[in-house]
Amino acid sequence: MLEAVQLTKTYDDITAVDHLSLKIEPGEIFCLLGPNGAGKTTTINLFLGFAEPDSGIATVNGLDVRQHPLETKRHLAYIPEQVMLYKNLTGLENLEYLTALAGHDDYSLADLMGFLAQTDLPEEAATRRVSTYSKGMRQKVGIAIALAKRARALLLDEPTSGLDPSASFEFSQLLRKLSEQGVAVLMATHDLFRAIDVGTRVGLMRRGKLVEMLTTDELEHPDLERLYLKLMRGENVAA
Amino acid sequence: MLGKILNHEIRLLRRDRTAWIVLTLLAVLMMYAAVNGRQEQLLRQDAAAETMAAYQTRIAEAQRVAEALEAEMREDSLSLDTYDWGPRDPYNVGSSLGHPVILPPLPLARFAIGQSDLYPSSYRVSAASSVALGQSDQLENPFKLLVGHFDLAFVTLFLYPLLILTLTFALTAEEKDSGTLRLVMTQPVSLSTLVWAKVLSRSGLLVGAALMLMVVAFVVTGAAFEGGWDRFGLWLIITLLYGSFWFGLALLISAFGRSAATNAIILAVCWLAFVVILPSLINVVAGTLYPVPSRMAFVTAMRAETTVAEQQSSESLAKFLHDHPEIAPVSDDEANFAMLRVVRDERIAEQLAPVMEQFVRQQERQHEFVRALGYLSPTLVTHGMLLDAAGTGQTRYKIFRDQVDAFQASWQEHFVPKYFASVAFQSADYDTMPRFEYREVKLAELLDRLVFPALFLTLITAILGGIGLRQHRKYPVAE
Numbered sequence: 001m002l003e004a005v006q007l008t009k010t011y012d013d014i015t016a017v018d019h020l021s022l023k024i025e026p027g028e029i030f031c032l033l034g035p036n037g038a039g040k041t042t043t044i045n046l047f048l049g050f051a052e053p054d055s056g057i058a059t060v061n062g063l064d065v066r067q068h069p070l071e072t073k074r075h076l077a078y079i080p081e082q083v084m085l086y087k088n089l090t091g092l093e094n095l096e097y098l099t100a101l102a103g104h105d106d107y108s109l110a111d112l113m114g115f116l117a118q119t120d121l122p123e124e125a126a127t128r129r130v131s132t133y134s135k136g137m138r139q140k141v142g143i144a145i146a147l148a149k150r151a152r153a154l155l156l157d158e159p160t161s162g163l164d165p166s167a168s169f170e171f172s173q174l175l176r177k178l179s180e181q182g183v184a185v186l187m188a189t190h191d192l193f194r195a196i197d198v199g200t201r202v203g204l205m206r207r208g209k210l211v212e213m214l215t216t217d218e219l220e221h222p223d224l225e226r227l228y229l230k231l232m233r234g235e236n237v238a239a
Numbered sequence: 240m241l242g243k244i245l246n247h248e249i250r251l252l253r254r255d256r257t258a259w260i261v262l263t264l265l266a267v268l269m270m271y272a273a274v275n276g277r278q279e280q281l282l283r284q285d286a287a288a289e290t291m292a293a294y295q296t297r298i299a300e301a302q303r304v305a306e307a308l309e310a311e312m313r314e315d316s317l318s319l320d321t322y323d324w325g326p327r328d329p330y331n332v333g334s335s336l337g338h339p340v341i342l343p344p345l346p347l348a349r350f351a352i353g354q355s356d357l358y359p360s361s362y363r364v365s366a367a368s369s370v371a372l373g374q375s376d377q378l379e380n381p382f383k384l385l386v387g388h389f390d391l392a393f394v395t396l397f398l399y400p401l402l403i404l405t406l407t408f409a410l411t412a413e414e415k416d417s418g419t420l421r422l423v424m425t426q427p428v429s430l431s432t433l434v435w436a437k438v439l440s441r442s443g444l445l446v447g448a449a450l451m452l453m454v455v456a457f458v459v460t461g462a463a464f465e466g467g468w469d470r471f472g473l474w475l476i477i478t479l480l481y482g483s484f485w486f487g488l489a490l491l492i493s494a495f496g497r498s499a500a501t502n503a504i505i506l507a508v509c510w511l512a513f514v515v516i517l518p519s520l521i522n523v524v525a526g527t528l529y530p531v532p533s534r535m536a537f538v539t540a541m542r543a544e545t546t547v548a549e550q551q552s553s554e555s556l557a558k559f560l561h562d563h564p565e566i567a568p569v570s571d572d573e574a575n576f577a578m579l580r581v582v583r584d585e586r587i588a589e590q591l592a593p594v595m596e597q598f599v600r601q602q603e604r605q606h607e608f609v610r611a612l613g614y615l616s617p618t619l620v621t622h623g624m625l626l627d628a629a630g631t632g633q634t635r636y637k638i639f640r641d642q643v644d645a646f647q648a649s650w651q652e653h654f655v656p657k658y659f660a661s662v663a664f665q666s667a668d669y670d671t672m673p674r675f676e677y678r679e680v681k682l683a684e685l686l687d688r689l690v691f692p693a694l695f696l697t698l699i700t701a702i703l704g705g706i707g708l709r710q711h712r713k714y715p716v717a718e
Contacts, residue, residue: 050717078425084418088254101426
């Protein structure tokens with residue numbers, strides 16, 4: 001569903017993504033781990049077409065992102081680390097507009113409220129202007145926007161940052177449900193625990209390179225943590 | 240898709256205080272300008288009407304006295320041809336009273352007082368002195384001229400672009416800076432469509448409001464009831480084109496992906512350049528390249544010539560009579576005086592001709608230079624168009640001047656032979672002397688004048704907007 005082939009992107013002298021190859025099948029939840037600046041966000045930007053690769057290709061559902069910028073976006077939903085919404089509109093209005101842009105202008109009010117309810121956003125908040133929202137509330141609207149899009153691939157960039165533990169747990173449940181429905185998920189995260197808990201595979205990124213890829217069945221949290229710390233210190237470890 | 244985004248943009252604008260402030264400001268400025276312009280125009284209209292009325296009173300009075308005198312003469316069985324000073328003296332009518340010529344203001348003049356004070360709309364035509372001497376309009380800085388009047392043209396040229404810029408400096412940058420752009424661009428929408436919707440909604444709001452306010456001003460100031468809807472239609476089209484230009488410019492600047500603050504500075508500099516600096520600069524350069532003899536020097540030369548001519552007038556008259564044997568010298572002092580004056584004026588005109596010619600030629604060069612370089616600034620182009628539409632611009636003025644010159648010639652032709660013939664100006668002659676009637680510019684002629692600048696402005700706007708939209712494809716959504 002999502003595939004990167006020898007994907008490379010440099011900014012000035014810094015190679016943000018370095019010959020990255022990666023394939024995520026429908027139903028998979030791939031967690032991209034790595035320190036700040038490892039290239040996780042750039043990878044997501046390359047799939048979204050927000051950045052042009054210097055070489056290599058990123059495909060969504062078999063389509064090259066560069067050649068089909070609009071078509072590939074139909075299949076993608078995205079939740080950034082900081083969901084920024086129109087602050088003069090209500091959460092519901094934001095959801096309505098962005099899903100309409102995604103092509104779903106046939107949702108009823110009840111449908112839209114349903115998506116918001118799935119994310120645990122308090123009902124009274126839905127009709128309040130976003131300028132009164134906390135970060136967690138905005139994040140929930142962002143999740144609702146992604147859900148309502150009914151996309152076949154989901155790109156997540158630290159989606160649970162700012163969510164309280166229970167909302168974070170709910171979100172993991174939601175991801176599992178989506179994965180069961182065949183959605184391919186690429187999630188950049190710092191949260192090793194969440195990665196093992198929800199992910200089917202994890203990839204460790206360092207200086208733009210995917211240095212390690214593991215399935216989570218064989219992993220426990222302490223193992224992953226040890227491996228992560230070692231890799232990030234630049235040691236070569238056989239898994 | 241465009242419709243959805245348009246609806247959304249309109250909703251955002253409705254909930255944004257800035258849009259309301261901008262609209263209120265536009266309404267207040269335009270209404271004040273309309274009322275102010277109306278007042279200015281009324282003053283001018285009254286002054287012109289007063290001049291005309293005063294002249295008519297004096298002429299009627301002179302004719303009445305002439306009739307009374309002629310009645311007495313008939314009683315005394317005197318020939319009415321007998322020369323007499325006073326109201327029956329052709330010099331008195333042709334030169335002392337003269338004939339006022341007035342360029343009647345059009346209804347739309349209240350929208351653009353413009354250069355009416357630079358180009359006087361009323362003169363007194365006299366058989367003695369050439370009107371050309373009154374043609375002393377020195378090229379002035381349009382900036383200064385415009386600032387002089389707070390009329391609708393001023394608001395349109397100066398403040399309307401500023402208001403447009405307050406709503407457009409952050410076209411895409413606002414969403415980029417606030418982070419909503421990432422979420423929108425995740426949807427299958429091209430940035431060009433998004434920014435196009437932003438331009439359409441904002442221009443619909445602001446240009447639409449400006450046009451509507453102008454219609455209100457047109458009705459409220461009473462212009463609507465004086466006709467001139469065709470010219471008003473042109474005015475609205477020019478306003479639309481000029482507004483579009485600023486939107487096109489904002490679209491282009493926005494495309495480079497700089498922050499809203501940087502865009503604001505760039506646009507403010509453009510405004511300053513197009514509206515203030517270029518017009519002043521072009522005029523300074525025109526004045527330096529084609530210096531016009533100063534009016535002061537001109538007047539001084541004229542005075543000197545007049546003195547010399549007056550001192551030599553008897554000599555001149557003798558020479559003149561020698562050159563024109565067909566004219567018999569007359570003994571009557573008054574008639575002699577009239578002849579002396581004509582001879583004197585002719586001599587002055589002859590002496591001053593080179594200076595005059597130089598003055599007019601240089602001035603024409605300046606005008607041409609300014610008109611050509613004016614295309615560097617859309618504000619100057621629009622300025623010319625608005626004034627032409629309002630009938631206070633150079634086009635109509637030049638036609639007026641040509642008609643005045645022709646009238647001057649026919650006036651002289653009518654009176655000067657009478658001076659030399661030393662015949663009386665009879666009361667009946669009052670009814671047959673030439674009268675000035677301004678013949679209005681045809682709309683087709685006006686359209687001819689406006690087509691090129693209008694196309695030019697449209698083309699520039701299309702180029703700016705086109706490049707802007709294209710360039711948005713490379714817009715850095717994420718950095």
